[in-house]
Amino acid sequence: MKAPKNILKTTFYDLVEYFKSADFSKAILLGIALTIPILLGIKLDMLPLGITITVGAMLASPSDVSGSIHHKVAGILLATLLAMAVSLIGAYLHLSLWLLFPILGVLMFGISYISIYGFRASLISFSGLFALVLSFSNISNTMPPYERVLLIGAGGIWYACLAFAWHYIYPKGQTEYFLSKTLKLTADYLRTRGELVGENKDRSELLKKLLTTQTELTATHETLREILIASRTVSGKSDYEGKRLLIFVQLVDILELAMANPVNYDKTDLLYKSQPHQLQNFQDLLFAMSRRLTAVAAYISTPKKLRKSDAMQSYLEKIKNDISKYRATVESKADENVLMLRNLYKYQKDQVKKIRKIEWLLSNSDNSNISFIKKEDARRFLTKQNYGLQVLIENFNLSSPIFKHSLRLGVMTMIGYGVGMLFSLQNPYWILLTLIVIMRPTYGLTKSRSKERTIGTLIGGVIAVGIVLLTQNVMVYGILAIATLVIAFSMVQRNYKAAATFITLSVVFIYALLRPDIFNVIQYRIVDTLIGAGLATAGNLLLWPAWEIHGIHKTLLDTIASSRMYLEEIINFYNKKGTISSEYKPSRKKAFLAMSKLSTAFQRMTQEPKSRQQNLDKVYEIVVLNHTFLSSLASLSTFIMNRPTTPASSNFNKVTGRIVQNLLHSEAILNEEISVEGNSEKEEDIFENTFGKQMRVETSSKSKKDEANLYVQLEEAHLIREQLKWLLAMSEKMPKLLREI
Template sequence: MKFPKNIVATSLKDLSEFVNSTDFSKAILLGIALTLPIVAGVKLDALDIGIAVTVGAMLASPSDVSGSIRHKITGILLATLLAMIVSLIGGYLHLSLWLVFPILGILMFGISYLSIYGFRASLISFSGLFALVLSFSNFSDVIQPYERMLLIGIGGLWYAALALLRHFIFPKAPTEYYLSKTIKLTADYLRTRGELVAETADRTPLLKKLLNTKTELTNTHETLRDILISSRTGSGKSDYEGKRLLIFVQLVDMLELAMANPVNYAKTDEFFRKKPAQLANFQELLFAMSQRLNIIADNIATPKKLRKSSKIEMFAKRIKDDISEYAAASNEIYDENLLLLRNLFKYQKEQIKKLEKIEWLLLNPAKREISTLKKEDSRRFLTKENYDLEVLIENFNLRSPIFKHSLRLAVMTMIGYGVGILFSLQNPYWILLTLIVIMRPTFGLTKTRSKERTIGTLIGGALAVGIVLITQNQTVYGILAIASLVIAFSMVQRNYKAGATFITLSVVFIYALMRPDIFNVIQYRVTDTIIGAGLATLGNLLLWPAWEIQSMQKTLLETVKAYRVYLEEIIGYYNTKGTVPDQYKVARKKSFLEMSDLSAAFQRMTQEPKSRQKSLDKVYEIVVLNHTFLSSLASLSTYILNNPTTPASKNFNLVSERIVQNLKRAESILKEEIPSQQIPETESTEDIFEATFGKSIPFSEDEKNSTSDSFHSKMEEAHLVREQLKWLLAMSEKMPKLLREIEF
């Protein structure tokens, strides 16, 4: 049977991307870290010691996530220290069955609660939870708990040393991978924008796709920002890192420019319905830029292989000719459609410049030809976690999702261990392991993980049975155990179901090397996983459930606040001009991050039971409104930043202040500072806008008779600023009204 060439090419491309990913390289590193101590233990007749060191390496590995090497090594060492302390305590828990349950619950709560400090802290917390669970396994009757603690510490240091070695051998690998990923996601975003330009009966699926792409892109921006900026601030200025940081800056600007493409689809639909050829050219230009970005991403490490392409230039010329032809045929002095086309094309030309700048930077220009960012300036763009003790105290209540999650996990692990003891299960700690891996602060994520973990375990168990029936060769088991482990760790973040399948295979074959009753091992593995998954789902459903609508109010508040600050920075820059302040860029970054958090929160909400999806339609409406509002802000700021503009008018400031006040009103509603009945109904947006700006753009007769470029530029500015302000005002007026309709 022959497969189509395009399917084969796509599969090979996906395989190549997977092999080059940081997940795969980490899995290989972990495979080495876990295998060598055991091999050394077998050779030296000290298998118990080898296993203990391997456990230490495994417990240190979760903190090995993308970011600067300094943050990574700090996380690994802290995870190792926590694992050592917890292993020592856990080693003595078996002395009294009555002490096991309360101490298990207290430790589970305390360790899990550390994740209040953010993502990296949650990984360190997981290492502690994992260490506590493994302390119940009694993998050695020879080694004392304090000796095991020391060996776990050695294993953690061993893994840290390997992580450092990988960094020194492949220092550019994380930067290249995440830069390539960012470029590809930007390409996807541009392509989706191109698809949205076309008139369609329902844009909802494309808008959802756009939101998801933007969320992933913004999160990748954060990872890449940490890698690039932290490495510069920690090791001094590097030409390579400096140029990559400038490429990253271009990509951030491209996202803002892409968001600035038409937000008022009703007007573009009306125009392009009459001019389908011009629509096709605009679309093809976006598609050509998307394709070029994908080519750049594939050749990020070998930019000399990039070949010149004339497609972008060809479509840009067609659009320019179309606009010239339309302008020549138009008899109107103020043609709104002509201004729409010119402004739209202006954005595309800016995108082309950004793309060309990326290619130029990749070709390694001389240092004197570029101006790199100062370390002290770039440091402001890092998102810093607050590690003060007050954070623990402030969240020590049932209003905190992490507090409720920690309490829930503590109760369910005590119940899970009790079930294992009561029914004399072979490895009751497997139930605990399933619980700490599956349980998440929200019901939707827990339900999804429970389902994927159960399916993956069943598939893995079935595959293991088939392999055991075919062969009973110990060497085959050893090879499969290592290979499965590497694949499992490389897949767990990409496809949890596949990861669970290979984890099951790995566990089964590791046990098969040590004991003959492999079918019992498979049976107990499946049973314990089903019990653990069931308890995790029930726990999130019955014990202090944290429904997404409960935290949506805070998420929306942070988003609206970020937009207000961003808008205030735009207003300030339009009034003063000059150099773009860092505060503006930080405000823009904050707005993008908050929008991504809001989109992710809505996605989690859709995974919850229907009965708990309160005001889902209204929440979706406010999420889309927020995304559109940010797009309009980006459109306004992009024009002001990239074009010579006239001084901000009094009317601009009046309407802008009105928008700011509307956002503050929305914040007050979300803070529950203003009872809804005390908020006055306002006049219509159209009346407010026209009372301030008038019904048309005021130009003198001399200006209207002018054909100069300066007049056209002034007219474009007036049109775009007017349209975006009107659009922002309408949305800001709608926002408080819509928020009052949502039952939080």
């Protein structure tokens, strides 16, 4: 009986989240931007002008993505300028059929190639492609080209003004949304960690889920980083933004701490078999932390409504007491299970402290006792995009995925428009529209988009036929056209199949207002979509295909190099102690982002044809190996950054030096600089020859103080020893796997 209630509760929660999302608010803004010019055009009997301004607003809207208002407005205006220039050129393409096809191909290639400059540039590029496709339609073609171009520019400026006003009406909107989303994803991550600790015969599915959540979390971190840091860079110091930035820092640290969980589940499984209550308490604590972060996310805007909870502290006390009882039953102070439990307890305690710090930052109204992050230090965490001409020149070859994609798109749009003209289709530009929306640099994403677009269009066509048969009311068509368009734009990033369904409905109802032959519109819409989807898939399969196995080498290289730099920062701090280097957190960020990109690249590889999935098992093995290596680094860094530690020994430096050399060796293999087998001494030999088989920690007396110090030293020796041994073994395995692929 509880299952239906849970489903209803989840559905209601998802709906609430959808209406609160940045995607939905942007869709509402777009709905306003598109509706008002048309209503004014009808009122003033100047509908063609209103429609053209609406087109300009639509062309400017793709660049309105989450980030600083400065970048957002700049992107919208650049998209508007590009749309104006392309629309002017497109207006004269019909003068000569011989010139139309080559110019269409060259323009498609050039505009698409702009996306080499990153995500926001790819959205500006899409505006240009969209403008070129619309120049083939009959929308406002009755007016002179220069007049149409100026009205498109007016529409872009109109949308930029709306976006600017929306930002200042709801200045905290996107910050609150993405901070809440980060809190929820972090809660999901901790819950999955709790499930992993439990008795599982096969942890592979949970590990995949963990990796997926981590990838999404890292991407959300990057968005939130730009919102919080770039806005402070432009607008100066703000206590609100400063507090949110501190909360974000705590969330990044929580992810690192979560990754610092013990990676050797075999040992924890053996312990928990003899001490099942220990497992239950640790699981309960992880689940309690997850619930608390979810609760904080729900009340991020109204922290005073957040009820106090002692659940986390209660579980911590239980764990502490259980460890004390267990320690009393063992003879050796250096018992490995005791040391492992104590280190795990301290890690969980640190997590609870960070969650409490987030709650304190939200509820504390006195800013005098808060140490805000300096603007200069915060800037270091922004990912800077190189917009130099050199980037265009360096990528102007067939080894660049974006170059190949742009070339492919240029050729397929010429073929697509030729097919439309050859068979005298009603709206051949719909084929071009389908191509620019579906075609992506990778085969897997293009194939999935083609499938989702086709299914969505068919579903939308069936629903549209049903509505048209039920009513011929023009007012109903108008309301549905606007409503479905808003829903479609809000769903593009969330569910592309649903977005395609609502886009089809919107297009059909818009045409129903303009033309009486609505069933022909539905028929041709489906036919054009099927042709466009088929051409997009064929193009990615046959024309300069960019298989992931060729690009994953560079992604692996970046991942290993980032992990090495992160390790070097850890080694540097352990040797020098004192203040944490300004390079530490940026190096950690780069390592996490690189790992996220590697996981995404592997996911794309799994979507490719089986014949192109070369060494898939080995690639998966090295992806998991890199993830585990980064987790172990996080464990090591978390310990030495948050605990008073003894001076770094020569043994520590010898083993870490060997690990660094192994990583450099792996990088050299990927760079095809060497082909030698590397070090001949096995990792067991170097580790045991350096550290010995047993831990050796000495204390000068038997006082209680010295006994406490002994435990601290034993914990340090145990964790450092275990992590170094694990890191060394993985670093030795890495070059061997790389040679195989």
